[in-house]
Amino acid sequence: MQRELSKGGPVRGPLSLTLGSLPGAARPSTWFVWHAHLIRPGARVLDLACGAGRHSLAAAALGARVTGVDRDPAKLAAAQERAAAAGLTIEWLEMDLEGPWPDLGSFDAVLVFNYLDRASIPNILGRVAPGGRLMMETFLEAQREAGWGPTSERHLLRPGELARLVTPLKVMHGREVFETVDAERWRAVASVIAEKGKR
Numbered sequence: 001m002q003r004e005l006s007k008g009g010p011v012r013g014p015l016s017l018t019l020g021s022l023p024g025a026a027r028p029s030t031w032f033v034w035h036a037h038l039i040r041p042g043a044r045v046l047d048l049a050c051g052a053g054r055h056s057l058a059a060a061a062l063g064a065r066v067t068g069v070d071r072d073p074a075k076l077a078a079a080q081e082r083a084a085a086a087g088l089t090i091e092w093l094e095m096d097l098e099g100p101w102p103d104l105g106s107f108d109a110v111l112v113f114n115y116l117d118r119a120s121i122p123n124i125l126g127r128v129a130p131g132g133r134l135m136m137e138t139f140l141e142a143q144r145e146a147g148w149g150p151t152s153e154r155h156l157l158r159p160g161e162l163a164r165l166v167t168p169l170k171v172m173h174g175r176e177v178f179e180t181v182d183a184e185r186w187r188a189v190a191s192v193i194a195e196k197g198k199r
Contacts, residue, residue: 026054029113030179031137031191038133038193039064043108046127048097049115053079053090059111060088067104071096097123112136116155121165131198134169136162140176142188149187162190169194 028036032055039045041063047056052075056068060083068090070076076092083090095102097120106129116138128134141156143149150156163171174192181187 026052028054028058029137031175031189032058032111032113032135035135035173035193036062038135039109044105044129045109045111046104046107047111048124048127049112050079051075051114053082053092055111055113056090057082057086057088059109060090061086064109067091067093067107069093069095069097069104106130106132108132110134110136112138114138116150116157118154118165125166125169125196128169128196130196132196133172134166134192134194134196136166136194137189137191138162140188140190142178146186146188148185157190162192166192166194169196 036058039059039062043064045056045059045064045066047053047059047066047068050056050068050070051072053068056066056079060066068076068079069092070079071094073094076094079090080092097115098117101123104127107127108129109132110124110127112124112134114137125134139150139156141153141158143156144151157165159176162176163174172193172195174190176188176190178186178188
């Protein structure tokens with residue numbers, strides 16, 4: 001599985017950027033950092049529900065051609081400022097993922113972090129190009145016990161659900177974990193790297 005996932009490299013590779021090189025940007029998810037080696041220079045990357053752009057910025061710093069999508073214009077404006085400060089070119093789109101989707105095309109990698117709308121999953125999977133990957137991570141139902149984050153069943157995964165939701169993509173690496181956020185907080189998340197077969 002290790003070789004198949006990364007085409008000969010390690011499952012967890014180094015992130016070839018320093019967080020200091022992204023002014024004002026929040027640290028990318030651990031899941032992103034572990035799998036950053038899968039994002040190659042020139043790859044087309046779509047970051048859905050990108051918020052203030054922490055994963056868009058990190059992917060662009062790796063040399064990817066990135067499109068970041070979010071419905072919040074204030075967060076997109078902050079992301080655009082951070083990209084400009086870092087000298088990164090990113091296409092930003094204001095769009096509600098729960099509404100109609102324009103034709104965005106297909107991408108080598110689709111990123112979805114801390115977002116869940118089950119009705120949008122077919123659209124999300126449809127944006128992954130043949131041979132491309134989905135990198136997704138979001139909260140599990142157990143997150144309610146942490147006392148922060150989403151509380152609605154609409155936005156929380158049941159155990160084992162994420163792997164089923166991304167079918168027919170092939171899950172190459174996945175996890176369901178409790179992980180520390182800082183000295184005071186933890187989070188319960190499910191994460192996958194899933195690949196679309198080549199035609």
